[in-house]
Amino acid sequence: xxxxxxxxxxxxxxxxxxxxxxxxxxxxxxxxxxxxxxxxxxxxxxxxxxxxxxxxxxxxxxxxxxxxxxxxxxxxxxxxxxxxxxxxxxxxxxxxxxxxxxxxxxxxxxxxxxxxxxxxxxxxxxxxxxxxxxxxxxxxxxxxxxxxxxxxxxxxxxxxxxxxxxxxxxxxx
Numbered sequence: 001x002x003x004x005x006x007x008x009x010x011x012x013x014x015x016x017x018x019x020x021x022x023x024x025x026x027x028x029x030x031x032x033x034x035x036x037x038x039x040x041x042x043x044x045x046x047x048x049x050x051x052x053x054x055x056x057x058x059x060x061x062x063x064x065x066x067x068x069x070x071x072x073x074x075x076x077x078x079x080x081x082x083x084x085x086x087x088x089x090x091x092x093x094x095x096x097x098x099x100x101x102x103x104x105x106x107x108x109x110x111x112x113x114x115x116x117x118x119x120x121x122x123x124x125x126x127x128x129x130x131x132x133x134x135x136x137x138x139x140x141x142x143x144x145x146x147x148x149x150x151x152x153x154x155x156x157x158x159x160x161x162x163x164x165x166x167x168x169x170x171x172x173x
Contacts, residue, residue, distance in 0.1 A: 006030045010037050 001009075001023040009020045010033060016024075024031050024041065034041040053059075 003027060003030050007033060010034050010041075016041075 001019050003023075006020055006023050006027070007030070009016055010030075024034050
């Protein structure tokens with residue numbers, strides 16, 4: 001096929017034959033002309049035809065078969081992995097039971113005497129003791145610019161936390 005024949009055939013891109021596509025792949029000016037006319041031809045210019053072997057229906061059926069196969073494979077693998085993990089857990093439990101039974105099994109040559117509990121009182125070194133300073137408790141506070149919040153709101157015998165938001169108070173109070 002010649003370039004002028006290809007440019008005429010390019011007027012109807014959906015009817016391009018194998019010979020025209022082969023020329024388009026071999027001739028760069030014709031490829032550029034075809035892409036300018038229809039950008040879809042760029043993908044057809046990569047090689048091969050757009051329709052797969054056996055048709056689109058066969059291709060879709062093959063893809064769906066692979067999806068079903070991989071799903072079944074994952075299910076079987078998950079069951080196998082669960083069974084393997086379960087076997088290891090059972091084996092570990094048996095080993096722990098046997099070892100702990102061997103350690104704590106009373107023997108005739110060993111006498112277990114319960115020991116008396118002893119209290120150990122230790123004092124902290126003087127260098128670690130931090131003096132605690134407490135702030136004075138304010139029994140009542142009244143200010144027109146202060147916002148006073150009491151938690152909890154209902155009357156209970158629990159401790160109440162009172163927060164005072166007043167910009168005029170010193171920061172360390």
